């Protein structure tokens with residue numbers, strides 16, 4: 001088990017964590033776009049409230065991924081940066097505008113004013129763009145046709161980016177994020193807002209988005225047999241059990257959601273995303289950027305990767321407990337150290353009663 | 357605009373924008389920690405009003421810091437892939453460690469900014485410690501990566517390949533101790549003067565309550581401690597550069613020919629092609645004395661490298677003078693303030709001229725930070741990794757860079773405009789009513805009736 005493979009597996013887990021946490025942020029932005037009609041304001045407040053505390057912590061996983069990639073596979077990272085110049089720049093613009101828009105809307109004093117509505121529009125549109133471009137880029141890499149025949153990365157060579165396979169996977173990424181966000185928001189609506197009607201509306205949205213994701217996923221799978229032979233063969237030889245499990249979990253998510261077991265649905269949707277990305281990784285093994293860059297020929301020196309892994313472990317020792325503390329203070333229902341003493345606990349529900 | 361110029365312009369603008377929020381991102385958490393600590397200990401509600409107000413402004417500034425920082429991480433790859441391939445192999449570690457520092461900072465920031473009602477007063481205050489410590493760490497790691505670019509170490513090139521990479525040696529390259537200390541002090545100088553300037557301006561417009569006086573005092577206290585230390589650190593930096601980065605030193609001081617007993621030239625403008633400095637105040641043997649404490653010491657001039665390898669002497673020399681000048685002005689204002697304060701037996705000096713000086717010192721301190729980085733980055737040209745990789749070889753082969761530069765400049769202008777509008781709104785909000793309750797405070801934020809349009 002050489003060091004580079006260990007590092008790649010860890011990076012893949014960071015990708016999954018980003019998809020599950022960061023993806024939910026983008027999905028919430030997408031639902032912000034579709035927040036119309038009677039429930040619109042309550043839906044927007046829910047999104048604002050749910051995103052507030054964890055926004056920045058989720059977004060740092062993406063930076064972790066980039067830095068990890070250029071640490072462990074510098075040559076592959078350089079090629080990806082040139083070949084995917086266009087989609088990455090557009091995805092970056094989406095992230096930037098989305099992050100700024102969220103903050104301005106959240107802190108705008110007059111939430112009905114022009115300023116808040118304008119940035120609200122920027123927030124939801126950019127939440128749509130970024131997952132699409134990241135999904136399309138992933139598909140272009142997996143298709144094996146990212147680099148021109150001479151193998152030298154060229155930013156203008158975008159044939160693999162506008163292929164039907166890439167467009168389908170891009171769209172699937174958006175609907176997957178929307179499904180994850182909708183499942184989280186049903187729980188948020190039920191547990192923190194105690195708003196049954198809002199939870200129902202998000203349950204419905206999660207079911208619809210989940211169905212669309214399944215259809216796009218199947219379409220993508222079909223297209224990959226034609227357009228990305230490497231992925232397809234990788235799937236047939238190694239990854240087919242994982243693909244089947246992904247489909248089973250998909251069905252299980254839909255049924256638990258339909259039956260209103262929201263907490264189990266949340267666990268299942270996370271597992272669904274993990275297995276889906278796992279299937280892609282397994283199918284593409286051992287390529288980083290198919291056919292030219294494999295793990296062995298683009299990995300950094302082993303002693304450097306070991307140093308990175310050690311620093312990773314030390315970092316995790318600090319980050320994981322702090323992240324757990326963050327979630328326990330805001331999201332998890334049981335008491336955590338440092339919370340307001342019980343004397344204030346009585347005031348809180350009372351205030352909540354007065355406020356709503 | 358050539359591809360290379362557009363890439364350099366975009367990188368420069370991105371970093372010039374990000375550094376403002378980086379400096380505040382390192383400085384403000386320490387101020388918050390101090391002020392909240394005072395609020396808990398002295399039970400004076402004014403300290404808690406300051407904490408609440410600064411926390412609200414800090415939340416906005418951190419978000420923009422995080423967003424602009426993300427742009428930079430993408431841009432290192434998007435604009436300079438060859439640099440990232442070279443640097444990623446050797447100096448990737450501090451970027452990874454910096455990632456952890458940001459992560460811890462972002463987590464405890466979430467707890468601090470949104471945990472007012474959920475956390476007990478003591479726990480809430482303790483959350484501010486990991487923020488300023490990890491802010492410091494992130495600055496240290498990222499500037500050690502930049503120091504490596506100025507004095508590369510920890511690897512060997514054998515027939516075109518990078519081998520024997522030693523990451524620790526790369527982080528602790530010769531420039532790291534100098535640059536990191538100077539940068540961290542710069543963050544405290546800039547934050548201190550920025551806070552002092554805001555309250556000095558409010559004071560001049562007639563707002564004289566204890567809230568405004570305490571805000572100004574805390575800001576100018578940080579400034580009066582950090583600025584003299586910054587001068588000392590700057591002096592060490594300059595003397596260190598004379599030996600380890602002679603070309604940058606020569607460009608900074610406008611020394612063209614290697615000779616003995618070189619004069620110190622203050623101010624003046626360098627003629628770009630000859631490198632000669634005109635209309636400067638000349639102190640004979642001044643530079644040799646300053647750099648080597650020996651008036652006849654030889655100082656290496658720009659003639660030590662071929663003409664096309666000279667950095668842009670005009671910009672580097674003027675940036676250096678601008679940085680030192682702004683720093684000295686700030687020091688003067690801070691020392692005057694505290695001098696008057698002690699001389700008049702601890703009464704708050706209300707001299708209008710001095711207050712206007714403090715207002716000016718705020719933006720000037722940030723100008724010093726920007727100019728300081730211009731010295732470091734432009735002084736390193738035409739190399740991106742000194743002696744190994746030239747800037748023109750590091751740029752991406754992707755076209756459309758001038759379009760990318762214009763789009764990102766627009767984004768930055770948009771972000772800055774919306775930010776100023778929002779911060780003014782936060783400043784205009786009436787102060788929260790704060791009452792000491794038990795161990796902590798009961799804070800009632802005034803909610804603005806939507807109809808009452810505030811500001812614009």
Ligand code: HDD
Pocket residue numbers: 056059060063371374375377378379380381382417418419421422423424425426428429432458459461462490491494495498499539543
């Ligand atoms: C002297 C300090 C300093 C300098 C020179 C830089 N940064 Fe920075 N950066 C910070 C100090 C900082 C900070 C204070 O730690 C920030 C600002 C606000 C924050 O949340 O962290 C930050 C945020 C920040 C973030 C977002 C982290 C988050 O989401 O919280 C990233 C990815 C970067 N930076 C990356 C960079 C890169 C790639 C740089 C250089 C090319 C760079 N920074 C220069």
Ligand code: HEM
Pocket residue numbers: 364365367368369371372374375378436439498499501502726729730733734737739740747
């Ligand atoms: C945060 C404060 C910083 C500022 C204000 C700053 C400013 C600049 C400027 C003005 C340029 C363009 C100079 C030129 O190309 O003529 C530049 C280039 C560059 N900087 Fe920095 N810099 C900073 C820190 C850093 C750090 C911490 C790194 C990396 C660790 C870095 C990496 C680069 C690279 C790769 C380039 C492009 C190559 C080059 O032009 O030399 N900079 N920076």
Ligand code: HEM
Pocket residue numbers: 499506531534535536538539541542545546586587589590591593594597679680682683684721722724725726727728729730731732733735
């Ligand atoms: C007498 C006063 C000062 C002197 C002699 C001085 C000297 C220097 C030198 C020689 C450098 C280049 C270091 C390198 O490239 O390795 C530098 C960089 C820098 N200076 Fe100053 N400086 C002074 C005051 C200040 C002040 C007051 C500030 C900010 C408030 C400041 C901010 C910076 C920054 C941000 C950099 C670039 C980052 C770095 O290289 O560490 N300096 N300074």
